[in-house]
Amino acid sequence: MRVFVAGATGAIGKQLVPLLVAAGHEVHGMTRSESKRAMLHELGAVPVVADALDPDQVAEAVARARPDVIVHQLTAIGAVDMRHLDRDFALTNRLRTEGTDHLLSAGQAMGVRRFVAQSIGAWSYARTGGPVKSEEDPLDPAPAREMRETLAAIRHLERAVLDARWTEGIVLRYGAFYGPGTSMAPGEVQFELVRRRKFPLVGDGGGVWSFIHVADAAAATVAAVERGSRGVYNVVDDDPAPVAAWLPALAQELGAKKPLRVPQFIGRLFAGEAGVMMMTDARGASNAKAKRELAWHPAHPSWRQGFTAP
Numbered sequence: 001m002r003v004f005v006a007g008a009t010g011a012i013g014k015q016l017v018p019l020l021v022a023a024g025h026e027v028h029g030m031t032r033s034e035s036k037r038a039m040l041h042e043l044g045a046v047p048v049v050a051d052a053l054d055p056d057q058v059a060e061a062v063a064r065a066r067p068d069v070i071v072h073q074l075t076a077i078g079a080v081d082m083r084h085l086d087r088d089f090a091l092t093n094r095l096r097t098e099g100t101d102h103l104l105s106a107g108q109a110m111g112v113r114r115f116v117a118q119s120i121g122a123w124s125y126a127r128t129g130g131p132v133k134s135e136e137d138p139l140d141p142a143p144a145r146e147m148r149e150t151l152a153a154i155r156h157l158e159r160a161v162l163d164a165r166w167t168e169g170i171v172l173r174y175g176a177f178y179g180p181g182t183s184m185a186p187g188e189v190q191f192e193l194v195r196r197r198k199f200p201l202v203g204d205g206g207g208v209w210s211f212i213h214v215a216d217a218a219a220a221t222v223a224a225v226e227r228g229s230r231g232v233y234n235v236v237d238d239d240p241a242p243v244a245a246w247l248p249a250l251a252q253e254l255g256a257k258k259p260l261r262v263p264q265f266i267g268r269l270f271a272g273e274a275g276v277m278m279m280t281d282a283r284g285a286s287n288a289k290a291k292r293e294l295a296w297h298p299a300h301p302s303w304r305q306g307f308t309a310p
């Protein structure tokens with residue numbers, strides 16, 4: 001198939017493009033930068049330079065590539081201050097609203113068969129009931145104040161993709177990424193905070209996180225491109241775990257001292273309401289549907305072994 005990847009140079013794009021190429025697909029990889037053409041060539045893609053926020057550029061890029069499938073992996077996350085999450089996600093939120101709409105219009109004009117888009121299965125589910133959620137469970141109807149716009153952008157993306165009846169609209173709710181190119185990898189910002197004992201355990205650390213190795217996220221995306229059906233799939237590992245379990249285990253793996261413990265009101269000072277929610281109240285996600293329907297299995301079934309895998 002001809003596959004158009006928006007976000008081809010990112011943490012997931014860099015893993016996804018070579019897998020698609022190895023599976024025999026012709027990949028057209030989008031970037032804003034002329035200077036990344038060479039990188040895309042090396043990954044095996046036909047480089048396409050366009051700004052995702054410019055509808056004409058997107059329409060022209062997609063028209064030229066004539067894809068069977070569009071994959072939307074656009075984000076602009078950078079450094080995030082949890083106390084100002086919506087502010088720091090403002091550009092990502094535009095990519096998830098306007099960017100999604102532009103890609104969908106361009107895809108509709110070309111009659112693409114499938115449209116696969118990145119969403120979030122970590123920290124996004126309603127904080128009621130059991131610790132692990134399926135795709136049927138509702139997203140958080142009352143997100144922490146500082147992440148309302150971010151969750152609204154996720155909802156926009158999901159609705160727009162699932163409502164596109166002219167194509168097979170597929171939403172992948174990825175777990176928290178770790179592995180090469182992400183902020184959770186040896187020497188990278190989150191791991192360094194843990195190693196330097198600057199990532200404390202807040203309250204009871206009862207917030208449940210679902211992780212996914214970025215290479216497993218890419219493999220699930222290939223499966224969705226090739227055989228996904230309209231709907232939502234959680235793309236997470238087999239081992240949703242409370243912060244109180246994974247954070248001390250990670251600290252130990254990194255040879256660091258045990259994480260500090262701080263009460264919620266202190267947590268709120270440095271991580272805001274959103275950070276405290278993630279640490280104490282978040283829900284994890286189940287990958288049963290993705291395994292069953294996409295015939296995908298994570299090569300790193302648990303963060304316990306995965307965190308230190310290459």
Ligand SMILES: NC(=O)c1ccc[n+]([C@@H]2O[C@H](COP(=O)([O-])OP(=O)(O)OC[C@H]3O[C@@H](n4cnc5c(N)ncnc54)[C@H](OP(=O)(O)O)[C@@H]3O)[C@@H](O)[C@H]2O)c1
Nearest residue numbers: 007008009010011031032052075076077078176177182183
């Ligand atoms: N589920 C998760 O936990 C999750 C999800 C996403 C990201 N993250 C984390 O976030 C970090 C990196 O994310 P990131 O968002 O900074 O970047 P990233 O992984 O580098 O990916 C961003 C991609 O979007 C493209 N892009 C952004 N704005 C664009 C625009 N206006 N037009 C065209 N393409 C555009 C970029 O292309 P060019 O720059 O080449 O133009 C790039 O390919 C990683 O550390 C990862 O761990 C986590």
